[in-house]
Amino acid sequence: MLGEMLNKVRETTPLVHNITNYVTVNDVANVLLACGGSPIMSDExxxxxxxxxxxxxxxxNIGTLNIRSIEGxxxxxxKAAELGHAILLDPVGAGASALRTNTAVSLMEEIPFSVIRGNISEIKTLASGSGTTKGVDADVADAVTEENLDEAVAFAKAFAEKANCVVAITGAIDLVSDGKSCYVIRNGRPEMGKITGTxxxxxxxxxxxxxxxxEHMLEAAAAAVCVMGLAGEIGFSRMQDGDGNSTYRNRIIDAIYNMDAKTLEEGAKYELR
Amino acid sequence: MLGEMLNKVRETTPLVHNITNYVTVNDVANVLLACGGSPIMSDExxxxxxxxxxxxxxxxNIGTLNIRSIEGxxxxxxKAAELGHAILLDPVGAGASALRTNTAVSLMEEIPFSVIRGNISEIKTLASGSGTTKGVDADVADAVTEENLDEAVAFAKAFAEKANCVVAITGAIDLVSDGKSCYVIRNGRPEMGKITGTxxxxxxxxxxxxxxxxEHMLEAAAAAVCVMGLAGEIGFSRMQDGDGNSTYRNRIIDAIYNMDAKTLEEGAKYELR
Amino acid sequence: MLGEMLNKVRETTPLVHNITNYVTVNDVANVLLACGGSPIMSDExxxxxxxxxxxxxxxxNIGTLNIRSIEGxxxxxxKAAELGHAILLDPVGAGASALRTNTAVSLMEEIPFSVIRGNISEIKTLASGSGTTKGVDADVADAVTEENLDEAVAFAKAFAEKANCVVAITGAIDLVSDGKSCYVIRNGRPEMGKITGTxxxxxxxxxxxxxxxxEHMLEAAAAAVCVMGLAGEIGFSRMQDGDGNSTYRNRIIDAIYNMDAKTLEEGAKYELR
Known part of the structure; x- marks a missing residue:
């Protein structure tokens, strides 16, 4: 199933409009090309x-947002909603500033996102900032671990249901839920955190x-998470003595470029809850 | 002749002011350094x-343009025109939005460009957007191929004459014309399209x-096209198992860094029409 | 001592807010991660x-500054001054435009910088632009060399004292002074100038x-200069036939990633004056 998601990207070359931060935008463009998509950037x-x-x-993606780009x-x-497009929100830094939190919350109110993807802190901010007095995340710690996995899965499902979209919470363990099911994904390497913008x-x-x-938003989002994590594993296996985070960045993008359905199906480590 | 163009860049270290998009700007800066130039960026x-x-x-370069940068x-x-500087227009995305098309057209009206470089779709947009009711491009398809090469060369010459500058149309086959002659260049690799911002x-x-x-705008523009394509070939020849578009990006810039007049003269594949 | 500076960064993972240009921002982020810090970018x-x-x-960093980011x-x-944070100014292009010079000078007047780091031309601009009629730099040439080293050291000390902060002047020979002492550092490679944004x-x-x-601003600044130069040397030693400035960029960041206190202590080439 995940392999079919990948093949569909390579077959259809989806054109993706990105309004994203200027820190990691070049890597985002190259990753989109590597996976079989095609990027366009515009924020005016x-x-x-x-x-x-x-x-x-x-x-x-609200990293390095500004007043003009928020309007964009x-x-x-x-417009994308009118046209029935797939729309993703990456609430970078929600919780770190009032502007970012408020922007993410107001985007959620105004735009019917297909998927929201962030780390646990960002998603917790959105969950509590969306109007509940006591956030649904109240009992979830700031990292998803084997110890708090049950609670975290429940949180992911509850927030996905409330936000009425797929939610992807990424970290050492990744969770992808549509409110009913939840993919628990264990691909990836801790060293990926030493690269800006993964x-x-x-x-x-x-x-x-x-x-x-x-037609398969949940599976597609989960497949992308597995591709990224698996590429992190493959890229790491090609690291040589003296290599560091800059070479690792290149190797991960290279691994996405070379990923095929078979490699993905065999390497993806997930369970459905 | 192309080798002399290259040597002149290395000898004079031309300082180039770039108003360009934030997606590929870092690569543009490193390519400018690699070829022997020196970059400065400013859009305020x-x-x-x-x-x-x-x-x-x-x-x-009008990619990720905004209202402030258009004014810039x-x-x-x-100012550059007043000073007699060489000025290049890269009409990224002309035809994809009204703002980009109108900006490119109005820049052409207000600034005496030395060279306009784009893909065939962008150049066709400029050709038809410049005021003709039936664009000079009416018979040119959306890719330059061996089959439509005669028409494409005629189109390149006609548009260069009309725009009163050198026009470079890049793709699988590249055309560089000053209205009278036209370089038809066959360097490069299709995999270059999988790297953002080549x-x-x-x-x-x-x-x-x-x-x-x-004094040699046409030859200089053609030389740059040959250097880029040849660097794409040399970079590709250094690719190893497991490498992808990120490593390829680095290898192309490395090949530009190491390019010399002899390599260029021997590797350039072009004819003059 | 320099090794202790490095270890402290790795132990404490300092979170650094960067308002910096969009040309080199991705590399800045990866270097911050490589050295053991953590980057955040925001200019709104x-x-x-x-x-x-x-x-x-x-x-x-005032490269690609704009009216909005200057306000930022x-x-x-x-705010950082109120909170007692370490604050660094990189006056990119001071002297190249009135806006950059005036912005750097007015930032110096309004913000108590801990360190100012630039090349000799930028620092000379700040020294003469700060209100003296005859700049303290009057006798310093546009590159620090063994021949003019005594004068350059005197200039660095005088400007550091006047600016009331640590001043780092980087080039073939680097100077880092707090007004009393001056580190004279001879690490690095000339090829680093062919990479944008070192x-x-x-x-x-x-x-x-x-x-x-x-508590050790002078030593910390000097340590960072040595790490960068030494990483340039280590990265260069790993270059292979056909590699150029793009691969060199990656190798330098990789070398920063792998740098430890012992390597730094053994490789740092400096004298105190």
């Missing part, structure tokens, strides 16, 4: 509606996956 | 005239080439 | 005070070093 309010109209999916996010999001890269790739597989 | 209207004044050439492009372009990189390098060779 | 005036408040240090720099700088990368890393070692 006067440009985004036209650009999103020629695309199939929209990736909104909203205009693009509404989360942003995943969000870009995931947007290509959900754009190419609109 | 209050900054661009001073910056362009200390440079020899100006590279305007116009101010820089007019076109932007070429535009940056080409600006260094025309800045260093102001 | 409505966002920067919150972001800087959760950090320990602030890196202000000032707000962030004042200066920006150093400023990012240096901010992590001074954030982790607030």
């Amino acid at each position: 309010p006067q440009d985004v509606e036209d650009i999103t109209s020629i695309c199939g999916g929209l990736n909104i 996010m909203k205009l693009a999001g509404k 989360g942003c890269q995943l969000s870009g790739m995931m947007t290509a996956y959900i754009t190419a597989n609109p | 209207p209050q900054d661009v005239e001073d910056i362009t004044s200390i440079c020899g050439g100006l590279n305007i 492009m116009k101010l820089a372009g007019k 076109g932007c990189q070429l535009s940056g390098m080409m600006t260094a080439y025309i800045t260093a060779n102001p | 005036p409505q966002d920067v005070e919150d972001i800087t408040s959760i950090c320990g240090g602030l890196n202000i 720099m000032k707000l962030a700088g004042k 200066g920006c990368q150093l400023s990012g890393m240096m901010t992590a070093y001074i954030t982790a070692n607030p």
Whole structure:
């Protein structure tokens, strides 16, 4: 099933509009190309509606947001929604500043996201910031571990149901839920945290996956998480003495470029809960 | 002749002012350094005239344009024109949005470009958007192939004459014309399309080439196209099992760094029409 | 002593807020991760005070500045000063445009920087632009060499004393002074100048070093300079036939990633004057 998601991306070359931060944008573009998609970037309010109209999916990432780009996010999001596009939110830094938290929350209110992908802290911020007085996340710690996995899965399901979309919480253990089921994914390497933007890269790739597989949002999002983690494992296996995080970045993107359905099916480590 | 163009860049270290998109800007800077030039980036209207004044050439790339940077492009372009600098336009995404098309067309009206470099779709948009009711491009398909080469060469010449500058149309087959002659260049690899920004990189390098060779704009632009394509071939020959588009990106820039006149003269594949 | 500076960074993982140019920002982020720090980028005036408040240090780099980001720099700088954070200024291009010179000078007037790091031309601009009629730099040439080293050291000390902070002047020979002592550092490779943003990368890393070692600003800044230069030497030693500036960039960041106190202590080439 995950392999079919991958093949669909390679067969359809989904065009993805990205409004994303200027820190990791080049890697996001190269990852989109590596996985079989095609990237376009545009954040100017006067440009985004036209650009999103020629695309199939929209990736909104609020890292290095500014007042102008926030307006671009909203205009693009509404246009993409009108057109029935797949839309992903990456709430980078939600919880770290009022502007980021408020922007993420108001984007959630105004745009019908297909998927929200973030780390546990960002997702917890969205869960509590969405209007509950006591966040549904109240009992979830700041990292998903084997010890708190049951609670974390319950949290992911509850938030996905409430947000009415697929939610992907990534970290040492990744959770992807549509409110009913939850993929628990154990691919990846801790060294990936020493590369800037692996989360942003995943969000870009995931947007290509959900754009190419609109009937299977949950599986497509889970497949993208497995591809990223597995690429992290394959890339790490090719590291040589003296290599560090810069070479590792290249090797991971290379591994995404070379990933095929068979490798994905054999390497993906997940369970459904 | 192409080798002389390259040597002139290495001898004179042309300083190039770039107003370019934030997606590929780092690669553009490293390619400019690799080829023997020197990059400066600035897009703030209050900054661009001073910056362009200390440079020899100006590279305007409209990817991720915004209202503020468009103003910067116009101010820089007019100042560079006053100073007699080489000026290049890369109309990224012309045809994909009204803002991009209109910006490219209005830049062409206001600034005397030395070279316009884009893919066939972008150049066709400019050709038809420049005021003709039936574009000169009406009979040109969306890719230059051996089959439609005669028509494409005629289109390139006609548009170069009309735009009164050198026009470089890049793709599987590249065309570079000043209205009278047309270089038909067959260097490069299809895998280059899987790297973000090889076109932007070429535009940056080409600006260094025309800045260093102001008496030979056509040959300089053609030389830059050959260097890029040949670097794509050399870089590809160094790829190893497991490598992908990220490593390929590095290998191409490395090949530009190591390119010399002899390698260029021997590897350039072109004919003049 | 330099090794202790490095260890402190790895032990404390200083969170650094960067307001920096979009050309080299990705490399700055990866270098911060490589050296043991953690990067956050934000330049929006409505966002920067919150972001800087959760950090320990602030890196202000004026490359690709714009009117909005300048406001962000000032707000962030004042908040960081209130909080007693380590603050670094990288005056990219001071002297190249009026906006850059004036911005750097006015930042110096409004924000109590811990360290200012630039090349000799930028620092000379700041020294003469700070209000003296005859700049303290009057007798210093545009490159620090063995021949003019005595003068250059005197200039570095005088400017550090006047600016009331540590000053790092980097080039073929690097000088780091707090007004009393001056580290004269001879690590590095001339080929590092063929990579965009090694200066920006150093400023990012240096901010992590001074954030982790607030009691030893001079030694921390000097340690960061030695790490960068030594990484340039180690990275160069790993270069293979056909490699160029793109691979060199990766190898330098990799070398920073693998740097330890012992390697630094043994490889650092400096004298105290």
